[in-house]
Amino acid sequence: MIELRGLTKRYRDTTAVDDLTCTFRPGVVTGFLGPNGAGKTTTMLMTLGLQRPTAGSALLGGRRYRDLPVPMREAGALLDARAVHHARSGRNHLLALATSNGLPRRRVDEVLDLVGLTAVAGKAAGTYSLGMSQRLGIAGALLGDPPILLFDEPVNGLDPSGIAWARTLMRGLAAEGRTVVVSSHLMSEMEQTADHLVVIGKGRLIADTSLAEFLASQPAASQTAASQTAAGMVVRAADAGFAETLRGAGATVVAQDDGGLLVGGIDAYGVGKLALASGTVLTELSPRRSSLEEVFMAMTAESVEFSGGAR
Ligand SMILES: Nc1ncnc2c1ncn2[C@@H]1O[C@H](COP(=O)(O)OP(=O)(O)OP(=O)(O)O)[C@@H](O)[C@H]1O
Ligand SMILES: [Mg+2]
Structure with a gap:
């Protein structure tokens, strides 16, 4: 379980995360959604002790990340798939993570197998395609077999069979009783993967609800004829x-x-x-039934900061 209480992050003139209070529960996949710049990555960074909150707290199983004795055994994360040493092989990247975190070396081959990278494990990580890098990042998150997992846009760059594989993996991890938090902009994919949604816009909580309830909700923001008939x-x-x-x-x-x-x-x-x-x-x-994309766009319309002009 992850508990965010009044979590806030201010940069010089930007409030990236604004008094966010919510709980990510075990046993379900929670889709963490919001437009570009909403504060999803910043929230994850604070949860993992990689950014210091301006105010509030993020607790993993009741403790701050920095107070966890063996953090990788408690929480695993994929944040930036490209953030690996490019000259190191996939296997050596994972071996370095395992040994520096006191995890058994045999776990490296297990997770390589789990993400389907065994055949290319000896190749330099810098030569991996985006999809392969995402798989390596997921392998790193799973290394400590943790009860809490955070994935920031994990299916970005995966091919259709990779996306289906990631969906099955995440649902399986949740079914084992783990807390699984996934951010993504692929609404049709989230609709198939998530049980619960936490939606933020401009750093603030917009919705914290089951997928079914979110889909059934009538966005008050845009009561057009089309949205009234959405469901x-x-x-x-x-x-x-x-x-x-x-x-x-x-x-x-x-x-x-x-x-x-x-x-x-x-x-x-x-x-x-x-x-x-x-x-x-x-x-x-x-x-x-209204699609997640429709409801999401209506719900977050006022929080979209970066919109392209119509041509
Ligand atoms: N290190 C930083 N310094 C200053 N501003 C930052 C920093 N990191 C993030 N921000 C700002 O905080 C806000 C939230 O950014 P964040 O990356 O958390 O959004 P996001 O929801 O992950 O967006 P995306 O969907 O595009 O990944 C943005 O306005 C961003 O410009
Ligand atoms: Mg982000």
């Missing part, structure tokens, strides 16, 4: 006038290019009753 239904009717019938009954209707109607503010029973009363044949009536 509604897709309705298709043989009669083109059915959209008006729905509107007449107080439903929110957004017509799609493909002829489907995104309908909110009414339940399936209500739509069925209207169809029956108006003698309309429905060819589709299906629930539409």
Whole structure:
């Protein structure tokens, strides 16, 4: 378990992390999300004792990182996959980590096998592709077999089978009862990997909730017709006038290019009753779950600092 209490980091004129209080629990994968510059990496650095908080604390299993007797046995992290000695082989990089942290040498071959790098373990880490470097970073995090794992954008650069492998690995680590925290900008991937979400923007907590609850939430920030129907239904009717019938009954209707109607503010029973009363044949009536990307973008719209201009 990781407990952040009022965690704050101020640089000269930037508040990178602003009074963050939340708990990362064991047994689940927690997606740690936020736009660029939100403070995710800074939070992880403070948790791992690599940055000193301006205020507040980060406790791992009740202790600060620097008070852990053998830190790599308590918490493992992948922060910057490229931060390895380029001339050293993957195996020697891990051996150096193991010996300097009092971990058994045999663990090196175990983790190399786990991340699928055994065949290239003798090659200089500087020659690794980004995906291979990510795997080496994950191997380093797992070296001490720790109950707490922090991964900062671990699937960045992994190919599709690598992404699927990382997802299975993380879910497996959580299923073993470990605390697994993963940051990523790949929303569709997070939707498949995370059980719980902690979302921050401009260093502040925006949401701390289960994935399911987050997906079901209606972002108050942008109550457009589209967002009101975000978690509604897709309705298709043989009669083109059915959209008006729905509107007449107080439903929110957004017509799609493909002829489907995104309908909110009414339940399936209500739509069925209207169809029956108006003698309309429905060819589709299906629930539409909002995607994590949609809800995330609506929730964090006000916290986005770096947005490109439209062309
Ligand atoms: N060493 C530093 N000195 C000054 N400002 C910093 C430093 N490190 C981070 N910042 C600032 O703190 C803020 C948070 O940065 P951080 O790297 O934690 O964000 P992030 O959520 O990890 O973003 P990304 O998704 O782009 O990785 C940013 O405004 C960044 O410019
Ligand atoms: Mg970052």
